Amino acid sequence: MFTFDVATATSLVGFLSILIACAFRGLRGRALAGTPGGQWAMSALTGGVAALLVANSATLPGYIGTVADNALSVVSLVFIHRGTAMLVGARYSDRYYLLCIVAAVAGFAWFSYGQASLQARIALVSAYRAAFYCATLLMLVKRPGLPAGTRYLVDILALAAIWSVLRLGAAVFSGDHVDSFLAGGSSFAVMVSVGGILHVLVNAFQFRLESEKIRDELAAHAGRLQQKRDMLKSVVVERTAELTRQASTDSMTGIANRRHFMERGNDEIERARRYHLPLTLLLLDIDHFKQINDRFGHPAGDKLLQVIAQACQSNARNVDLPGRLGGEEFALLMPETSAIAARLAAERLRRAITAIPPALSGVPHQVTASFGVATLKSYDTSMDSLVARADTALYRAKNGGRNRVEAA
Structure with missing residues (x-):
């Protein structure tokens, strides 16, 4: 009998994220790395791997289920922000992103082995999600002239940010939330699924945005090719007319030869x-x-x-x-x-x-x-x-x- 538990929920989220990463690869091929889509593909990939680690944490070493999966989630958030910065033309130092990742790893390690606290780990990952979603949302809102699909990404980022803030508040102020987490079951699976699906949707709408961008680039390229074709056609017509005139005209007098x-x-x-x-x-x-x-x-x-x-x-x-x-x-x-x-x-x-x-x-x-x-x-x-x-x-x-x- 099928049971919708945490492992099932996170496995579905993980596989969906990896599929989106593969779709990004299909859009750009080898040219993926230096584009916003390349960063978003890495976000989907690292987010998918993090979800699969959570789904299989029971059979893996303890540090993978407490530190590695959460750290990969932060890495996924970093790639979301970095790709959006490329899209809007903003500049952020890689040291800033590296510092965020190192701080996250240190935090998750401390709350796993120094002062072990599941509530703190949930709060920390929720805080990172809320911060990166909000920062990405602000970049998009402040930059006019982006493709039409940006508004859908803005909406889903806002939902993901709100959900992350709610999870952060629940982790900080509600002990029942942690008890539910420890108890597991369908209710917690649904809660985890909502956060994971919202993250997948962020990647999915980024994929849509990248697709629109490529479509616009192809349309612009086709327009340039059409202009060049028209120019070449005009040159050919003019040159043909000139050659015809030269072939039929006496060069000395300008009348028929x-x-x-x-x-x-x-x-x-x-x-x-x-x-x-x-x-x-x-x-x-x-x-x-x-x-x-x-x-x-x-x-x-x-x-x-x-x-x-x-x-x-x-x-x-x-x-x-x-x-x-x-x-x-x-x-x-x-x-x-x-x-x-x-x-x-x-x-x-x-x-x-x-x-x-x-x-x-x-x-x-x-x-x-x-x-x-x-x-x-x-x-x-x-x-x-x-x-x-x-x-x-x-x-x-x-x-x-x-x-x-x-x-x-």
């Missing part, structure tokens, strides 16, 4: 054939560009290329694509544009080029260009075919006296 122009042209040819739309290509070549380079130098030639590119962009529609095919040869791809409309656009661009002032072109005389225009035909299989026909018209313009527009 030959590769991008030809790819876009093939896409426009497919679209024009699918929807039966006109498509026209305009080629232009700066007249006497080699002589300009030879006479005024390459910097002047480079500047002229940039000015011509700007003129192409200024005279193009939003749907048109200006590009530099190489050297002094430029092109303008004009979707949904008939041959007549493209020839008129070429004439406007030709006049705009001749109107460029020397101060802007960097060349002390009028700049002209020759144009070739080709509209997509059924036999044009690709941009290469369309460019070849426009190029033929361009050379007719060159041979016809330059500064003119010819259509294929």
Whole structure:
């Protein structure tokens, strides 16, 4: 038949405390020692060992049941206080804690072998519990901004402190209390259980608090990772856009390079054939560009290329694509544009080029260009075919006296 006595009560308390210590270990692993949770884990462990020593004191040497178990209880209280101090950022010298433990050992030894008094030992351990619970409670109350779970720990610390004060008063002022202790039985088992369970609950709510702290740390870390991810994503997007721009843009003039122009042209040819739309290509070549380079130098030639590119962009529609095919040869791809409309656009661009002032072109005389225009035909299989026909018209313009527009 099951009997709820002191040994049973303290055994249950001991095993629960050790389980909590193992749970703390699972939270932090090797990083446990330097954290509040590490101190609280040691509190649960030493408290559990103390309870198991009490449960088995009948089969152990006398000093274990009178000195060692009570001293371990004080050590458990020290770790509760030390872990809470770490949590709130308070500083206490380890000498302070060591002095408390040494004083407790001396006190329990004196009241066991010097002037033996069970009443004094109960009073002493109750006084230590009340003092450490109250000191820990004050640290938490004075420090705002702690995790939400702190309020539960504060409540259980207050209950444990009140219970310890009541036990202290009973030990000091009530002889019946000691008589009940000596008599043992269920009533004393319940009394011991209440104190032990309150201590276990303190450790349990400290475990909850440590869990919340780790959860908040993980959430903050996840937030930082998300920020870094967003920053990295932004950098990747920007860098990809920059690389794409570099791969598709002529570095000298800032308009489309030959590769991008030809790819876009093939896409426009497919679209024009699918929807039966006109498509026209305009080629232009700066007249006497080699002589300009030879006479005024390459910097002047480079500047002229940039000015011509700007003129192409200024005279193009939003749907048109200006590009530099190489050297002094430029092109303008004009979707949904008939041959007549493209020839008129070429004439406007030709006049705009001749109107460029020397101060802007960097060349002390009028700049002209020759144009070739080709509209997509059924036999044009690709941009290469369309460019070849426009190029033929361009050379007719060159041979016809330059500064003119010819259509294929």
